[in-house]
Amino acid sequence: MNLQTVRKGGSLCFVLSGEIDESSAPALRQEMDEALSGGGFREVVFDMSAVSFMDSTGIGLLLGRYKRGRGRGIPMKILNPNPVCDKIFVLSGIYQVMPKAEGVQEGRA
Amino acid sequence: MSDNYMQIRIKADMKNESFIRSVVGAFCVGLNPTLEEINDIKTAVSEAVTNSIVHGYEGGEGDIWIDAEISGSTVRLLIADNGIGIEDIPAAMQPFYTTKADQDRSGMGFTVMQAFMDELTVTPNEPRGLKVEMKKTFRGA
Numbered sequence: 001m002n003l004q005t006v007r008k009g010g011s012l013c014f015v016l017s018g019e020i021d022e023s024s025a026p027a028l029r030q031e032m033d034e035a036l037s038g039g040g041f042r043e044v045v046f047d048m049s050a051v052s053f054m055d056s057t058g059i060g061l062l063l064g065r066y067k068r069g070r071g072r073g074i075p076m077k078i079l080n081p082n083p084v085c086d087k088i089f090v091l092s093g094i095y096q097v098m099p100k101a102e103g104v105q106e107g108r109a
Numbered sequence: 110m111s112d113n114y115m116q117i118r119i120k121a122d123m124k125n126e127s128f129i130r131s132v133v134g135a136f137c138v139g140l141n142p143t144l145e146e147i148n149d150i151k152t153a154v155s156e157a158v159t160n161s162i163v164h165g166y167e168g169g170e171g172d173i174w175i176d177a178e179i180s181g182s183t184v185r186l187l188i189a190d191n192g193i194g195i196e197d198i199p200a201a202m203q204p205f206y207t208t209k210a211d212q213d214r215s216g217m218g219f220t221v222m223q224a225f226m227d228e229l230t231v232t233p234n235e236p237r238g239l240k241v242e243m244k245k246t247f248r249g250a
Binding site: 019021053056057059063087088091092 | 127
Protein backbone atom coordinates (compact mmCIF):
# COMPACT_ATOMS: atom_id res chain seq x y z
CA MET A 1 0.00 0.00 0.00
CA ASN A 2 1.25 3.41 -0.90
CA LEU A 3 -0.11 6.85 -0.15
CA GLN A 4 0.88 10.04 -1.87
CA THR A 5 -0.38 13.32 -0.49
CA VAL A 6 -0.68 16.08 -3.07
CA ARG A 7 -1.69 19.68 -2.35
CA LYS A 8 -2.64 21.98 -5.17
CA GLY A 9 -5.21 24.63 -5.91
CA GLY A 10 -6.99 24.41 -2.55
CA SER A 11 -7.27 20.61 -2.74
CA LEU A 12 -5.76 18.06 -0.47
CA CYS A 13 -5.54 14.92 -2.57
CA PHE A 14 -4.73 11.46 -1.22
CA VAL A 15 -3.55 9.23 -4.07
CA LEU A 16 -3.88 5.63 -2.89
CA SER A 17 -2.40 2.58 -4.55
CA GLY A 18 -2.15 -1.12 -3.73
CA GLU A 19 -4.25 -3.00 -1.17
CA ILE A 20 -6.44 -1.48 1.54
CA ASP A 21 -7.18 -3.93 4.34
CA GLU A 22 -6.84 -4.36 8.08
CA SER A 23 -3.08 -4.62 7.83
CA SER A 24 -2.50 -1.47 5.74
CA ALA A 25 -5.23 0.77 7.21
CA PRO A 26 -3.55 1.95 10.45
CA ALA A 27 -0.58 3.56 8.66
CA LEU A 28 -2.88 5.16 6.09
CA ARG A 29 -5.14 6.50 8.83
CA GLN A 30 -2.23 8.08 10.66
CA GLU A 31 -0.72 9.69 7.57
CA MET A 32 -4.07 11.04 6.41
CA ASP A 33 -4.95 12.43 9.83
CA GLU A 34 -1.63 14.26 10.02
CA ALA A 35 -2.35 15.95 6.68
CA LEU A 36 -5.98 16.64 7.64
CA SER A 37 -5.03 18.27 10.92
CA GLY A 38 -3.31 21.07 8.98
CA GLY A 39 -5.04 23.80 7.02
CA GLY A 40 -4.79 25.46 3.63
CA PHE A 41 -7.28 23.32 1.72
CA ARG A 42 -10.95 23.70 0.84
CA GLU A 43 -11.67 20.15 -0.29
CA VAL A 44 -10.33 16.64 0.19
CA VAL A 45 -10.04 14.18 -2.66
CA PHE A 46 -9.41 10.43 -2.37
CA ASP A 47 -7.97 9.19 -5.66
CA MET A 48 -8.77 5.47 -5.75
CA SER A 49 -7.84 4.66 -9.35
CA ALA A 50 -4.72 2.65 -8.47
CA VAL A 51 -6.20 0.63 -5.60
CA SER A 52 -5.89 -3.07 -6.48
CA PHE A 53 -7.86 -4.47 -3.54
CA MET A 54 -10.16 -3.06 -0.89
CA ASP A 55 -12.46 -4.66 1.67
CA SER A 56 -14.85 -2.89 4.04
CA THR A 57 -11.86 -1.63 6.03
CA GLY A 58 -11.62 1.00 3.28
CA ILE A 59 -15.17 2.18 4.02
CA GLY A 60 -14.30 2.60 7.69
CA LEU A 61 -11.10 4.42 6.77
CA LEU A 62 -12.82 6.95 4.49
CA LEU A 63 -15.86 7.45 6.72
CA GLY A 64 -13.57 8.01 9.69
CA ARG A 65 -11.77 10.78 7.79
CA TYR A 66 -15.12 12.22 6.69
CA LYS A 67 -16.26 12.45 10.31
CA ARG A 68 -13.06 14.28 11.20
CA GLY A 69 -13.56 16.84 8.44
CA ARG A 70 -17.30 17.24 8.91
CA GLY A 71 -16.99 19.64 11.84
CA ARG A 72 -14.93 21.95 9.63
CA GLY A 73 -17.38 21.68 6.74
CA ILE A 74 -14.77 20.41 4.32
CA PRO A 75 -16.28 18.60 1.32
CA MET A 76 -14.73 15.28 0.41
CA LYS A 77 -15.01 13.28 -2.78
CA ILE A 78 -13.92 9.94 -4.17
CA LEU A 79 -12.08 10.19 -7.46
CA ASN A 80 -11.96 7.51 -10.17
CA PRO A 81 -12.86 4.45 -8.12
CA ASN A 82 -12.09 1.33 -10.14
CA PRO A 83 -14.66 -1.51 -10.21
CA VAL A 84 -12.94 -3.24 -7.25
CA CYS A 85 -13.66 -0.28 -4.95
CA ASP A 86 -16.83 0.94 -6.63
CA LYS A 87 -18.78 -2.23 -5.80
CA ILE A 88 -18.19 -1.82 -2.05
CA PHE A 89 -18.69 1.95 -2.17
CA VAL A 90 -22.10 1.49 -3.80
CA LEU A 91 -23.07 -1.22 -1.29
CA SER A 92 -22.12 1.00 1.65
CA GLY A 93 -23.95 4.10 0.42
CA ILE A 94 -20.82 6.20 1.04
CA TYR A 95 -21.42 8.25 -2.15
CA GLN A 96 -24.29 9.97 -0.34
CA VAL A 97 -21.77 11.84 1.79
CA MET A 98 -18.65 11.61 -0.36
CA PRO A 99 -19.71 11.93 -3.99
CA LYS A 100 -17.99 10.03 -6.77
CA ALA A 101 -16.00 12.14 -9.23
CA GLU A 102 -14.34 11.15 -12.44
CA GLY A 103 -11.62 12.72 -14.54
CA VAL A 104 -8.22 14.20 -13.89
CA GLN A 105 -7.94 15.83 -10.51
CA GLU A 106 -6.42 19.30 -10.59
CA GLY A 107 -4.36 18.52 -7.53
CA ARG A 108 -2.84 15.37 -8.95
CA ALA A 109 0.88 15.48 -9.65
CA MET B 110 -18.09 -35.59 -3.90
CA SER B 111 -15.67 -32.74 -4.31
CA ASP B 112 -13.47 -32.17 -7.35
CA ASN B 113 -10.80 -30.47 -5.31
CA TYR B 114 -10.22 -29.27 -1.78
CA MET B 115 -7.66 -27.61 0.45
CA GLN B 116 -7.24 -26.76 4.08
CA ILE B 117 -5.12 -24.08 5.71
CA ARG B 118 -4.42 -23.50 9.38
CA ILE B 119 -2.75 -20.17 9.90
CA LYS B 120 -1.91 -17.71 12.63
CA ALA B 121 -4.60 -15.07 13.19
CA ASP B 122 -2.42 -12.15 12.20
CA MET B 123 -3.19 -9.15 10.02
CA LYS B 124 -0.03 -9.72 8.02
CA ASN B 125 -1.50 -13.03 6.77
CA GLU B 126 -4.68 -11.49 5.34
CA SER B 127 -3.30 -10.77 1.89
CA PHE B 128 -1.73 -14.24 1.69
CA ILE B 129 -4.97 -16.01 2.69
CA ARG B 130 -7.20 -14.22 0.18
CA SER B 131 -4.60 -14.65 -2.59
CA VAL B 132 -4.33 -18.40 -1.94
CA VAL B 133 -8.11 -18.85 -1.97
CA GLY B 134 -8.34 -16.74 -5.14
CA ALA B 135 -5.61 -18.82 -6.80
CA PHE B 136 -7.33 -22.05 -5.72
CA CYS B 137 -10.45 -20.98 -7.66
CA VAL B 138 -8.68 -19.92 -10.85
CA GLY B 139 -9.13 -23.35 -12.46
CA LEU B 140 -12.88 -22.67 -12.60
CA ASN B 141 -12.31 -19.84 -15.09
CA PRO B 142 -13.95 -17.15 -13.00
CA THR B 143 -14.27 -13.59 -14.21
CA LEU B 144 -12.04 -10.97 -12.62
CA GLU B 145 -15.06 -9.68 -10.73
CA GLU B 146 -15.93 -13.15 -9.38
CA ILE B 147 -12.38 -13.71 -8.14
CA ASN B 148 -12.39 -10.31 -6.51
CA ASP B 149 -15.74 -11.07 -4.85
CA ILE B 150 -14.26 -14.24 -3.31
CA LYS B 151 -11.09 -12.46 -2.17
CA THR B 152 -13.10 -9.65 -0.58
CA ALA B 153 -15.47 -12.03 1.24
CA VAL B 154 -12.51 -14.05 2.56
CA SER B 155 -10.80 -10.87 3.69
CA GLU B 156 -13.92 -9.82 5.62
CA ALA B 157 -14.25 -13.19 7.38
CA VAL B 158 -10.55 -13.33 8.27
CA THR B 159 -10.57 -9.72 9.53
CA ASN B 160 -13.55 -10.62 11.67
CA SER B 161 -11.70 -13.56 13.24
CA ILE B 162 -8.58 -11.48 13.96
CA VAL B 163 -10.23 -8.27 15.19
CA HIS B 164 -13.38 -9.60 16.91
CA GLY B 165 -12.76 -13.31 17.48
CA TYR B 166 -9.31 -13.00 18.98
CA GLU B 167 -9.45 -9.25 19.64
CA GLY B 168 -5.97 -8.91 18.18
CA GLY B 169 -4.52 -11.66 20.39
CA GLU B 170 -3.08 -15.10 19.64
CA GLY B 171 -5.06 -17.75 17.84
CA ASP B 172 -5.51 -19.90 14.75
CA ILE B 173 -7.76 -19.53 11.75
CA TRP B 174 -8.86 -22.52 9.68
CA ILE B 175 -9.78 -22.09 6.04
CA ASP B 176 -11.37 -24.97 4.15
CA ALA B 177 -12.12 -24.60 0.46
CA GLU B 178 -13.90 -27.19 -1.62
CA ILE B 179 -14.77 -27.16 -5.30
CA SER B 180 -17.65 -29.15 -6.75
CA GLY B 181 -18.44 -28.48 -10.39
CA SER B 182 -18.37 -24.72 -10.76
CA THR B 183 -19.19 -24.05 -7.10
CA VAL B 184 -16.73 -23.21 -4.37
CA ARG B 185 -17.63 -23.71 -0.73
CA LEU B 186 -15.55 -21.92 1.90
CA LEU B 187 -15.44 -22.48 5.63
CA ILE B 188 -13.55 -19.97 7.76
CA ALA B 189 -13.42 -20.85 11.45
CA ASP B 190 -11.78 -19.62 14.63
CA ASN B 191 -11.70 -20.46 18.33
CA GLY B 192 -12.16 -16.87 19.44
CA ILE B 193 -14.81 -15.30 21.64
CA GLY B 194 -17.56 -15.84 19.08
CA ILE B 195 -20.63 -13.65 18.66
CA GLU B 196 -23.46 -13.74 21.18
CA ASP B 197 -26.20 -12.39 18.94
CA ILE B 198 -25.35 -13.48 15.41
CA PRO B 199 -28.51 -12.10 13.68
CA ALA B 200 -27.85 -8.65 15.20
CA ALA B 201 -24.18 -8.72 14.16
CA MET B 202 -25.21 -9.51 10.59
CA GLN B 203 -27.23 -6.30 10.26
CA PRO B 204 -25.58 -3.65 8.06
CA PHE B 205 -23.47 -1.12 9.98
CA TYR B 206 -23.56 -3.18 13.18
CA THR B 207 -20.28 -2.70 14.99
CA THR B 208 -19.05 -2.90 18.56
CA LYS B 209 -15.93 -0.94 17.62
CA ALA B 210 -17.21 2.24 15.92
CA ASP B 211 -14.48 4.25 17.63
CA GLN B 212 -11.88 2.29 15.67
CA ASP B 213 -13.23 3.31 12.25
CA ARG B 214 -15.08 0.01 11.81
CA SER B 215 -17.80 0.26 9.21
CA GLY B 216 -19.83 -2.74 10.41
CA MET B 217 -20.16 -3.81 6.77
CA GLY B 218 -18.28 -7.13 6.95
CA PHE B 219 -21.21 -9.57 6.89
CA THR B 220 -23.11 -7.34 4.46
CA VAL B 221 -20.20 -7.54 2.03
CA MET B 222 -19.93 -11.34 2.44
CA GLN B 223 -23.68 -11.65 1.82
CA ALA B 224 -23.64 -9.39 -1.24
CA PHE B 225 -20.51 -10.87 -2.85
CA MET B 226 -21.29 -14.57 -2.29
CA ASP B 227 -24.36 -16.66 -3.19
CA GLU B 228 -24.82 -18.13 0.30
CA LEU B 229 -23.64 -17.15 3.77
CA THR B 230 -24.17 -19.09 7.01
CA VAL B 231 -22.72 -17.94 10.33
CA THR B 232 -22.84 -20.33 13.27
CA PRO B 233 -21.04 -20.77 16.59
CA ASN B 234 -17.97 -23.00 16.40
CA GLU B 235 -17.58 -25.81 18.94
CA PRO B 236 -16.41 -25.57 21.67
CA ARG B 237 -15.92 -21.86 21.04
CA GLY B 238 -15.50 -19.33 18.27
CA LEU B 239 -17.24 -18.69 14.98
CA LYS B 240 -17.80 -20.56 11.73
CA VAL B 241 -18.48 -18.67 8.52
CA GLU B 242 -19.63 -20.78 5.61
CA MET B 243 -19.95 -19.29 2.14
CA LYS B 244 -20.75 -20.61 -1.31
CA LYS B 245 -20.39 -19.14 -4.74
CA THR B 246 -21.08 -20.59 -8.17
CA PHE B 247 -18.93 -19.19 -10.94
CA ARG B 248 -20.94 -18.30 -13.98
CA GLY B 249 -17.98 -17.08 -16.02
CA ALA B 250 -17.85 -14.34 -18.62
